[in-house]
Amino acid sequence: MNSFILYNPTKLVFGIGETAKISQLVPAKARVLLVYGGGSVKKNGSYDQTIKALGRRKVVEFSGIEANPEYETCLKAVEVIKKNKLDFILALGGGSVIDASKFIAAAALFKGKNPWQILTSYGANVKEALPLGTVLTIPATGSEMNQNSVISRRATTEKLAFASDLVFPKFSVLDPTFTLTLPDRQISNGVVDAFVHVMEQYCTRPSDAPIQDGFSETILRTLVSEGPKALKKKDDIAVRSNIMFSATMALNKLICVGVPEDWATHLIGHEITALYGLDHAQSLAVVMPKLLEYKRASKGDKLVQLGRNVFGISEKSKKAAITKTIEAVANFFKKMKVGTEFADYKIDAKQAPAKVAANVAKHFAALGENADITPADVEKLLKL
Amino acid sequence: MNSFILYNPTKLVFGIGETAKISQLVPAKARVLLVYGGGSVKKNGSYDQTIKALGRRKVVEFSGIEANPEYETCLKAVEVIKKNKLDFILALGGGSVIDASKFIAAAALFKGKNPWQILTSYGANVKEALPLGTVLTIPATGSEMNQNSVISRRATTEKLAFASDLVFPKFSVLDPTFTLTLPDRQISNGVVDAFVHVMEQYCTRPSDAPIQDGFSETILRTLVSEGPKALKKKDDIAVRSNIMFSATMALNKLICVGVPEDWATHLIGHEITALYGLDHAQSLAVVMPKLLEYKRASKGDKLVQLGRNVFGISEKSKKAAITKTIEAVANFFKKMKVGTEFADYKIDAKQAPAKVAANVAKHFAALGENADITPADVEKLLKL
Numbered sequence: 001m002n003s004f005i006l007y008n009p010t011k012l013v014f015g016i017g018e019t020a021k022i023s024q025l026v027p028a029k030a031r032v033l034l035v036y037g038g039g040s041v042k043k044n045g046s047y048d049q050t051i052k053a054l055g056r057r058k059v060v061e062f063s064g065i066e067a068n069p070e071y072e073t074c075l076k077a078v079e080v081i082k083k084n085k086l087d088f089i090l091a092l093g094g095g096s097v098i099d100a101s102k103f104i105a106a107a108a109l110f111k112g113k114n115p116w117q118i119l120t121s122y123g124a125n126v127k128e129a130l131p132l133g134t135v136l137t138i139p140a141t142g143s144e145m146n147q148n149s150v151i152s153r154r155a156t157t158e159k160l161a162f163a164s165d166l167v168f169p170k171f172s173v174l175d176p177t178f179t180l181t182l183p184d185r186q187i188s189n190g191v192v193d194a195f196v197h198v199m200e201q202y203c204t205r206p207s208d209a210p211i212q213d214g215f216s217e218t219i220l221r222t223l224v225s226e227g228p229k230a231l232k233k234k235d236d237i238a239v240r241s242n243i244m245f246s247a248t249m250a251l252n253k254l255i256c257v258g259v260p261e262d263w264a265t266h267l268i269g270h271e272i273t274a275l276y277g278l279d280h281a282q283s284l285a286v287v288m289p290k291l292l293e294y295k296r297a298s299k300g301d302k303l304v305q306l307g308r309n310v311f312g313i314s315e316k317s318k319k320a321a322i323t324k325t326i327e328a329v330a331n332f333f334k335k336m337k338v339g340t341e342f343a344d345y346k347i348d349a350k351q352a353p354a355k356v357a358a359n360v361a362k363h364f365a366a367l368g369e370n371a372d373i374t375p376a377d378v379e380k381l382l383k384l
Numbered sequence: 385m386n387s388f389i390l391y392n393p394t395k396l397v398f399g400i401g402e403t404a405k406i407s408q409l410v411p412a413k414a415r416v417l418l419v420y421g422g423g424s425v426k427k428n429g430s431y432d433q434t435i436k437a438l439g440r441r442k443v444v445e446f447s448g449i450e451a452n453p454e455y456e457t458c459l460k461a462v463e464v465i466k467k468n469k470l471d472f473i474l475a476l477g478g479g480s481v482i483d484a485s486k487f488i489a490a491a492a493l494f495k496g497k498n499p500w501q502i503l504t505s506y507g508a509n510v511k512e513a514l515p516l517g518t519v520l521t522i523p524a525t526g527s528e529m530n531q532n533s534v535i536s537r538r539a540t541t542e543k544l545a546f547a548s549d550l551v552f553p554k555f556s557v558l559d560p561t562f563t564l565t566l567p568d569r570q571i572s573n574g575v576v577d578a579f580v581h582v583m584e585q586y587c588t589r590p591s592d593a594p595i596q597d598g599f600s601e602t603i604l605r606t607l608v609s610e611g612p613k614a615l616k617k618k619d620d621i622a623v624r625s626n627i628m629f630s631a632t633m634a635l636n637k638l639i640c641v642g643v644p645e646d647w648a649t650h651l652i653g654h655e656i657t658a659l660y661g662l663d664h665a666q667s668l669a670v671v672m673p674k675l676l677e678y679k680r681a682s683k684g685d686k687l688v689q690l691g692r693n694v695f696g697i698s699e700k701s702k703k704a705a706i707t708k709t710i711e712a713v714a715n716f717f718k719k720m721k722v723g724t725e726f727a728d729y730k731i732d733a734k735q736a737p738a739k740v741a742a743n744v745a746k747h748f749a750a751l752g753e754n755a756d757i758t759p760a761d762v763e764k765l766l767k768l
C-alpha cells in the first residue's frame with residue numbers, strides 16, 4: 001500500500017423524504033441559485049420537495065444544463081449569480097448538473113481573466129468557491145461526493161476536467177425514490193458507469209491492500225446483484241437504495257487510496273463518445289472487455305481475484321479463470337442491456353479503432369496504471 | 385437500509401514519514417498544545433518527527449495522559465491552554481491521548497459553569513472547540529477519525545462519553561512505522577478491539593445493506609488474516625499498515641450507516657474493566673463469544689453470514705454453522721493471545737456474572753440491537 005490522503009468532507013444525507021433536511025442544511029439567509037437540467041426533476045418529486053424545503057429563502061432558478069455540461073451555459077449561470085448577488089448553489093439532478101454547479105461555484109468567485117483557466121489548470125488556480133449542495137436524482141457518476149467536474153466547450157470541441165477540494169458539496173441528499181422514474185437506459189448506464197469506476201481503481205495489479213480490494217469487490221458484487229434487479233422490478237426501493245449508495249461509494253475517493261489506478265477505459269471511451277456520440281457508459285462497455293483481454297498478462301492476478309470474489313469463478317487454470325472473468329464482465333454489461341461491440345451501435349468496427357487511437361494520440365502518449373498503453377495499443381485492443 | 389447521515393471531515397494522512405506533513409497541516413501561526421501520554425512516543429520516533437515538523441511554532445507540551453484519561457488531568461491541560469493562549473491541540477499517541485485531547489478542545493472554549501456537563505449532556509452543549517490534529521501511534525480505537533471521546537473521573541468513579549462534530553480531528557497522521565515498537569499486548573488488544581467494533585455494527589440482523597455488510601466483512605477478514613501475522617513477524621510494515629487502516633475504518637462511522645447497532649459487548653465489558661481492571665479488549669474477548677451464544681437465535685442469520693464470508697465456514701446445518709462461527713470468533717481472540725474466559729484472568733467465574741450484571745443494572749435497563757438483553761440476561765450469558 002502506498003502513502004495516501006483520505007479526505008471527504010461532504011455530508012451525505014441518505015433516505016426517503018430526506019430532501020426536507022435542506023431546510024437545516026442551507027444557511028437560513030442564503031440566496032440560492034437552483035441549478036437543474038430539463039423537466040424530469042418536476043416529474044419525480046425532487047423539485048417540489050426542494051422548493052418546499054428552501055422555504056422563504058431567495059431562490060433564482062437556472063435550468064437547461066446539458067448532458068455534457070457546456071462552458072457557455074455555465075458562464076450564463078455565473079452572470080445570474082452576480083446579477084442577483086447569490087451566495088449558495090443547489091444542484092438538483094445527476095452528475096452533469098452537479099459537475100456544472102461545481103464549475104459555476106468556482107467561476108463565480110474566480111479572480112483570473114478567463115474562467116476557462118480553471119479547466120486548463122485542472123483546478124490549481126481555484127482559490128475560493130461558492131458553497132454548494134446537491135440533491136441527486138441519477139445514481140452514476142459519484143459527483144455528489146467528490147471534488148471533480150468535467151466541462152465541455154462546444155466552440156472548441158474540448159472536454160476538460162478539474163478538481164478542487166473547494167468544490168466538494170457541503171451536503172448531498174440521496175433519496176432513492178427519485179430514481180424510480182428513471183428510464184431503463186439511465187439505470188443501465190449508471191450501473192455500468194459505477195462498475196467501471198470501481199474497476200479503474202481495482203483491476204490493476206496486487207498491492208497488498210485488502211481493505212481497498214475488499215471494499216471494491218463489495219461494490220462490484222452489489223452492482224452485479226442489484227443492477228439487473230432494477231431493470232426487472234421497477235418499484236423496488238431497496239434495490240434502488242443499494243444501487244444509489246454503490247454509485248456514490250464507487251467514486252468518492254475511498255477505494256483508490258494507496259493503490260494504483262488505471263482510467264484507460266475512461267480516456268479511450270471519451271474519444272469514442274466524442275467521435276460517435278455514444279453514451280458515456282456505452283463507450284465504457286465497448287472498451288473495457290477488450291482492454292482487459294489486451295492487458296490480461298499485467299492484470300492477470302487481479303482478474304483472477306475479481307473472478308473468484310465477485311463472479312464466483314473458480315477455474316484451476318489461471319488462463320481459463322482470466323478468460324471466464326473477462327466474459328463475465330462483458331456478460332454483465334449485456335445483462336444490463338449495454339452493448340459491448342461497435343456493431344451494437346452501428347459503428348464500423350474496422351475503421352473505428354484507428355480513428356479512436358488517432359484522437360487518443362492527440363491527448364496522451366500512453367495510458368493505464370503502467371503507462372504502457374500507447375495509441376498503437378489502443379488501435380490493436382479495439383480490434384479484439 | 386434505514387435513512388442515515390454519512391459525514392466525516394477528518395483528513396487522514398497515511399504512510400511512512402508522513403508526520404512531516406504536519407508542517408502544512410497545522411496553521412503557520414498556531415500556538416500548539418502538544419498532548420501525549422508517557423515516554424513511548426520518545427522511543428518510536430513520533431515525538432522527534434512531530435517536533436521537527438512543527439518548526440518554529442510556539443509549542444507547549446502536556447504529558448501524562450492516563451490509559452483511561454482522567455477528567456482532572458484534562459482540566460489541568462485546559463489551564464495550560466488558557467495561561468499560554470494556545471489555539472491548536474496536537475494529540476500524539478493512541479485512543480486515550482486523542483480522547484483526552486477532544487475533551488480538552490471542547491472544555492477550553494466551554495462557556496458553561498462546569499465542563500463535566502460536556503459529558504453529562506453527551507456533547508449536546510458543545511458549541512465550539514479548539515481545532516485538533518492527531519499523530520496516531522496505536523491502532524485500536526478509531527478515535528483518530530471519529531467525533532467520540534470517553535473520559536473517566538476518579539473522584540466519582542464515573543466513566544462517561546461524549547460526541548460532537550466539532551471534535552472531529554482536522555487531520556490524523558497514520559505512520560505504521562510507529563506501531564513496530566508496540567508491545568505484543570497492545571497489538572493484540574488493538575486488533576481485538578477493532579474486530580469487536582466491527583462486530584457491534586455488523587452482527588445484528590440482516591437489513592439488506594450489502595455495501596455495509598461487505599465493508600464490515602472486509603475489515604474483519606483483514607484483521608483475522610493480518611492480526612496473527614503481526615504477532616509473529618514484528619517488522620512487517622505491510623501487515624502493520626493493513627492493521628492500522630483496518631482499525632481506523634472499523635469505527636469511523638462508515639460501516640454503521642443505515643444498519644442496526646448492538647454495543648452490548650462494550651457496555652458489559654466496561655463494567656468488567658471497572659470491577660476487575662481488565663484491559664478493554666480483554667473484557668470484550670470474555671463477553672463477545674458468550675453473548676453471541678446467548679443471542680444465537682436473533683443473531684443467527686448474521687452469524688451464518690459471518691461464518692461463510694469471514695471464516696470460510698460452509699456447514700449445511702444452520703445450527704452447526706452458528707456453533708462453528710462462534711467458536712471461530714473465540715479461537716481468533718485466543719490466537720491473538722487474548723483470553724476469553726474469566727479464569728484466564730484469575731477471576732471467579734461463579735461470582736463475576738452477578739456482580740457485573742448488578743453494575744450493568746445501575747446504568748441500563750436493557751442492551752443490544754433489540755434492547756432485549758436485561759441485567760438478568762447479562763448474568764445468564766456470562767455464566768455460559
